[in-house]
Amino acid sequence: xxxxxxxxxxxxxxxxxxxxxxxxxxxxxxxxxxxxxxxxxxxxxxxxxxxxxxxxxxxxxxxxxxxxxxxxxxxxxxxxxxxxxxxxxxxxxxxxxxxxxxxxxxxxxxxxxxxxx
Numbered sequence: 588x589x590x591x592x593x594x595x596x597x598x599x600x601x602x603x604x605x606x607x608x609x610x611x612x613x614x615x616x617x618x619x620x621x622x623x624x625x626x627x628x629x630x631x632x633x634x635x636x637x638x639x640x641x642x643x644x645x646x647x648x649x650x651x652x653x654x655x656x657x658x659x660x661x662x663x664x665x666x667x668x669x670x671x672x673x674x675x676x677x678x679x680x681x682x683x684x685x686x687x688x689x690x691x692x693x694x695x696x697x698x699x700x701x702x703x704x
Contacts, residue, residue: 591687591700597671598697599686600659609646609682618678627675630660646680 603609611619611631619627629650647656661674673679687693690701 591690591693594699594702595665595670595672596697596699597662597664598699599683599693600662600671600673602696603647603656603658609680611646611680611682615680622678624675624678627661627678630656646682 611633616628616631616633619625619631630647632645632648645655647659648654649656649660659673661679662671663674664671673683687696687698687700693701
């Protein structure tokens with residue numbers, strides 16, 4: 588994969604439908620519970636799979652409507668700049684930490700992290 592450098596364009600978080608809704612793993616959910624991050628947990632549909640553990644099938648489900656969010660609820664535009672910041676950067680889910688899977692996937696979201704400019 589070419590060298591990737593995040594340029595804070597926000598496209599990965601603004602275009603969730605292209606990414607397909609991500610999932611939170613059991614470690615994400617446990618971490619958010621121990622951190623008291625109910626602001627995050629309320630946007631996750633959590634299913635208990637018994638012996639197989641828990642999983643957050645579907646990140647960023649609007650707690651008021653039950654519908655998929657069109658964009659990440661924790662993304663904010665940086666004032667007076669064409670950049671975005673993640674409000675949960677230090678505890679974001681594994682799904683987000685692994686972005687992008689590859690350059691082709693990044694291009695689907697309009698990611699600018701592979702631009703050499």
